[in-house]
Amino acid sequence: MRRVLLVSILVVAPAGSAAAQFELTVPRIMRGPETVGREPVRIGWSPDAQWIYFSWLPPGTEWKETLKPYKVRAQAGATPVRMSPAEADSVAPLMAAGSYSADRKRRVVSVRGDLYIVELPGGAVRRLTATSGVNEVNPRFDQQGRRVIFQRENNIFALDIVQGGVQQLTDLRPGPAPEDSSLTQGQRGFLEREQRALLGAIADRRWRDSVDKSERAQRNASAPKPVYLARGEQLATLDPSPTGTAVLLIAETPATDRRIAVVPSYVTITGYTEDIPARSKVGDAPTRQRVGMLTVATGAVTWISKLPGDSGGVFGGVGSMGWNDAGTSVLVRAVTRDYNVDRLLRIDADSARTRELYALRDSAWVGGACQQCGGWLAGSQGIWFVSEEDGYAQLYTMDADGGSKRQRTRGKWEVQGAELTSDRTQWLLHTSEVSPFERHAYLLPVAESVGGSGAVSSRLTSDVGGHTVVLAPDGKLLADVFSTANRPPELFLQVIKGGARGQLTTSPTAEWLSHKWIKPEIISIPASDGVQVPARIYRPADVGAEANGAAVIFVHGAGYLHNVHNFWSSYFREYQFHHLLASKGFVVLDVDYRGSAGYGRDWRTAIYRWMGGRDLQDQVDAVRYLQQNFAINPERVGIYGGSYGGFITLMALFTEPKWFGAGAALRPVTDWAYYNHGYTADILNEPQDDSTAYRKSSPIYFAEGLEDPLLILHGMVDVNVHYQDVVRLSQRLIELGKTDWWVASYPVEDHGFVRPDSWTDEYRRILELFLTRLKPK
Numbered sequence: 106m107r108r109v110l111l112v113s114i115l116v117v118a119p120a121g122s123a124a125a126q127f128e129l130t131v132p133r134i135m136r137g138p139e140t141v142g143r144e145p146v147r148i149g150w151s152p153d154a155q156w157i158y159f160s161w162l163p164p165g166t167e168w169k170e171t172l173k174p175y176k177v178r179a180q181a182g183a184t185p186v187r188m189s190p191a192e193a194d195s196v197a198p199l200m201a202a203g204s205y206s207a208d209r210k211r212r213v214v215s216v217r218g219d220l221y222i223v224e225l226p227g228g229a230v231r232r233l234t235a236t237s238g239v240n241e242v243n244p245r246f247d248q249q250g251r252r253v254i255f256q257r258e259n260n261i262f263a264l265d266i267v268q269g270g271v272q273q274l275t276d277l278r279p280g281p282a283p284e285d286s287s288l289t290q291g292q293r294g295f296l297e298r299e300q301r302a303l304l305g306a307i308a309d310r311r312w313r314d315s316v317d318k319s320e321r322a323q324r325n326a327s328a329p330k331p332v333y334l335a336r337g338e339q340l341a342t343l344d345p346s347p348t349g350t351a352v353l354l355i356a357e358t359p360a361t362d363r364r365i366a367v368v369p370s371y372v373t374i375t376g377y378t379e380d381i382p383a384r385s386k387v388g389d390a391p392t393r394q395r396v397g398m399l400t401v402a403t404g405a406v407t408w409i410s411k412l413p414g415d416s417g418g419v420f421g422g423v424g425s426m427g428w429n430d431a432g433t434s435v436l437v438r439a440v441t442r443d444y445n446v447d448r449l450l451r452i453d454a455d456s457a458r459t460r461e462l463y464a465l466r467d468s469a470w471v472g473g474a475c476q477q478c479g480g481w482l483a484g485s486q487g488i489w490f491v492s493e494e495d496g497y498a499q500l501y502t503m504d505a506d507g508g509s510k511r512q513r514t515r516g517k518w519e520v521q522g523a524e525l526t527s528d529r530t531q532w533l534l535h536t537s538e539v540s541p542f543e544r545h546a547y548l549l550p551v552a553e554s555v556g557g558s559g560a561v562s563s564r565l566t567s568d569v570g571g572h573t574v575v576l577a578p579d580g581k582l583l584a585d586v587f588s589t590a591n592r593p594p595e596l597f598l599q600v601i602k603g604g605a606r607g608q609l610t611t612s613p614t615a616e617w618l619s620h621k622w623i624k625p626e627i628i629s630i631p632a633s634d635g636v637q638v639p640a641r642i643y644r645p646a647d648v649g650a651e652a653n654g655a656a657v658i659f660v661h662g663a664g665y666l667h668n669v670h671n672f673w674s675s676y677f678r679e680y681q682f683h684h685l686l687a688s689k690g691f692v693v694l695d696v697d698y699r700g701s702a703g704y705g706r707d708w709r710t711a712i713y714r715w716m717g718g719r720d721l722q723d724q725v726d727a728v729r730y731l732q733q734n735f736a737i738n739p740e741r742v743g744i745y746g747g748s749y750g751g752f753i754t755l756m757a758l759f760t761e762p763k764w765f766g767a768g769a770a771l772r773p774v775t776d777w778a779y780y781n782h783g784y785t786a787d788i789l790n791e792p793q794d795d796s797t798a799y800r801k802s803s804p805i806y807f808a809e810g811l812e813d814p815l816l817i818l819h820g821m822v823d824v825n826v827h828y829q830d831v832v833r834l835s836q837r838l839i840e841l842g843k844t845d846w847w848v849a850s851y852p853v854e855d856h857g858f859v860r861p862d863s864w865t866d867e868y869r870r871i872l873e874l875f876l877t878r879l880k881p882k
Contacts, residue, residue, distance in 0.1 A: 127620035129688060131872060134681040135864035139168045141677050142612025144594040146172065148584050149200035152228035154577040155179055157584050157609070158188075158200045159596060164614045168861055179582055179598055181607045198223055198230045204245035207430075209528060213244040213253050220244050220255060222266065226578060233264060247349050248432065254345050261345045261352055261401075274401045275329050275352055277340065282333035330404025337361070341394070344425040348432035351454035353425055354397040354406065360390030366829075370822050372852045383824040387782045388791035393418040396437065398457035407457035413448055413464075414441045421787065429481045434505065436462075436481060436488055440471060444787035447471035449479070449490060451505065462507035465492050469710035470787035472665070474498040474519045474702065482551060483529040489513075489551075491520050497705045500532065500549070513549065514562075519703060525551075526576065533576060534562065541639070541703050542627055542670040546574035546585070567604060571672025576601075588673035591622040622684065623647050627669055630696065632726045634719075639669040639704075640727060643683045643693035653690025653881035654738075655766075656731045658724055659683065660746030660753045661695070664712070664788075667703035668695060682868055690881055692735055698723035698753075714789060714798040716777065717756035724757055728764045740766040740813075743875045747771035748826060748856065755804035755815075755834075762812040767878040769816040769871040772823055772856055775830040776803045808837045814878045815846040818867050820854030 127133065133140070143166070145159045157179055160172040174193035177185040188196070198221035203214030212223045213233075218240030220233040233253065234241050241262075244255040252263045254274070261274045300307045334340070334356055342355035367380040395418055397408040412423075421440040426449075428435045437450045449463040465471055475498050479490030487504040494501070495512070498519040503510040514520055514536070521544060522535035534547045549562040566572040570589040577583060583601055588594040593613060599606035625647075629637035645652045659679055661668040674680050683693040697703065699711035699719040711719045724744065731737040744757050744765050751773025758768045777785050778792040778799050789798040800806055819831045831848055838846055849870055851863050858864050875881075 140617040145596040148575045154579045206246045206250040276331045280334040346432035352399040363390040387785040444470035469713035478523040493706045544571040590624040641695040643687040655741040655879040655881040656692040657743045659695045660750035662748035664749040669697040716802040745769035759807035759810040767814040775834040818849045825856035
């Protein structure tokens with residue numbers, strides 16, 4: 106066997122040359138991916154484990170360029186090679202995720218709407234379909250491996266890969282069903298009866314029609330029976346069993362009185378203002394769902410009249426988690442509309458009997474890391490899932506009847522990702538077991554050890570930072586997208602046994618790498634309720650500067666997001682901007698306030714029914730920390746952030762003005778009753794039912810408290826947090842007679858800005874605000 110020797114690759118400038126020094130300015134920082142590079146994504150292996158495929162761009166590529174397909178040999182010192190479009194098309198089936206045959210020797214995949222079979226381990230590809238105008242998706246082998254069962258548009262088909270031929274298994278049609286013309290009543294019915302009685306030609310025609318109908322029925326005896334949905338109903342899920350004998354249906358009916366907000370776009374090719382359909386607002390008329398089991402042999406659908414926790418067919422979410430190997434039962438996850446209960450249900454194919462296997466109840470709302478992780482184990486071993494039952498997202502198993510529940514991982518840390526390996530004998534886990542500030546990969550055997558004690562996981566990664574691992578098909582190598590706090594994610598190759606690893610990509614420019622980027626220290630801030638709150642700190646001394654007596658607090662967005670860690674931040678522009686602030690003398694704090702991800706259920710739900718409560722107090726406590734440790738006056742502390750961070754900034758200046766001196770709110774939510782349902786309803790309930798939660802959580806109700814300079818920045822085509830939020834708040838501030846506030850509008854930007862000139866203008870204004878209004882020395 107050929108030995109693979111892996112060595113670390115150092116990026117050095119050619120002899121006799123020196124990389125240009127990175128200019129730490131707002132315009133240079135906001136070039137974004139042109140300087141820090143693009144993370145390798147969509148990592149895939151060739152079946153023979155000789156090649157790694159991924160999407161990427163080399164250093165210095167223009168910001169607006171899209172990712173391109175690359176490949177690299179799985180060996181030390183290999184150089185990534187860009188694939189041609191033709192080569193990328195040819196290897197696409199090898200990279201695509203799909204379903205394995207029972208003997209694990211073939212995988213069926215869907216690529217650009219066509220089906221392919223990949224022979225393993227050699228990687229020979231066989232194309233099954235070549236259609237235009239329709240897509241074949243969600244393919245899987247049947248139990249015998251003779252047929253591929255797949256979805257085309259809104260129906261299920263089976264392709265015989267041995268003898269050829271495609272059979273349609275379902276005939277689902279939009280509703281309502283056509284009316285029977287023989288039941289015509291009233292005046293029209295009277296005329297028809299008269300025609301039949303008076304005219305022999307009509308009688309002969311009716312006889313011919315009856316004969317033709319009978320002959321058609323005989324010809325179509327093997328065709329699936331048509332099933333009509335209700336009026337206005339749409340199919341959300343079609344999940345066929347591996348036997349091809351049953352199909353799980355999940356249908357949705359949007360409310361007829363539901364109203365969709367529109368976002369005006371002013372800068373258009375036509376020169377006319379165009380409306381962009383966006384979304385409804387929280388608490389608006391909900392979509393109703395129903396679940397059914399279709400028997401393929403008869404075409405009959407058994408609609409399940411009531412799922413456990415059903416409230417008139419309205420759920421927070423219903424979804425399939427797959428069929429067992431025998432094809433006798435399907436696992437369904439259903440979250441109640443109040444988001445207080447998350448259930449795992451087993452629905453049997455033969456009777457549509459529904460059994461609750463597991464239920465997690467939460468007085469706030471169910472959620473957490475890896476919430477969608479779960480499914481069936483191989484054979485008759487039962488099911489697996491991730492739950493916050495003990496306060497942290499951990500892995501559990503139980504049998505198919507809901508008994509013998511076992512907790513397979515345990516600790517005050519979280520399972521952040523979980524999937525079964527291709528042979529279904531192990532889980533590949535990504536967890537924070539080592540530290541809430543690191544992410545590592547593990548393999549955990551499904552089989553319990555002798556004596557009933559839990560199986561021991563094996564840790565695959567060791568370097569401090571964040572790891573995202575993709576295993577090679579042979580189980581001997583792994584591809585690891587790894588980053589540290591001061592280096593963006595790069596693709597590494599590692600031998601599983603022995604751990605030798607080598608770097609395969611270099612994404613930033615040499616100029617960017619030449620700068621002395623720090624690894625911010627992670628500190629603990631004592632909160633007023635006795636909790637230690639993690640934060641990253643950037644001190645002027647860390648970058649060789651002198652303190653100016655002022656500070657800035659950054660508030661990350663999304664609410665439920667993890668940003669204080671020892672690996673690369675998705676806020677890479679802000680990471681560099683904090684270096685700039687520190688170089689000008691500011692102490693910068695980046696806080697993982699209550700509501701952030703990575704610290705368990707109690708941390709996540711501490712904002713229930715009051716966003717801008719405990720999460721804001723953590724920012725106030727950060728100011729106290731600055732006051733006590735750096736003698737910084739609160740009036741010389743600025744605060745800024747985007748989205749949820751912009752919301753917290755508004756709440757800080759409106760409700761705690763004595764603790765802050767200025768703020769910049771980027772694309773902020775100003776009134777939670779105007780945000781979407783999926784994010785807001787679980788935290789604040791619905792506005793018509795819990796107006797108190799919305800009133801105390803929405804900045805617009807506290808605008809009279811503004812005392813300090815406020816800069817608001819918002820994209821005008823934001824389909825997430827609508828520009829309307831800023832317009833309404835502006836009117837409120839005008840009516841209150843407030844001064845010393847500004848709005849900067851960005852006509853072509855959505856929620857996440859993309860143009861470097863927009864980023865530059867935005868952060869130039871933020872820097873000027875802090876330099877001029879916090880009165881730094």
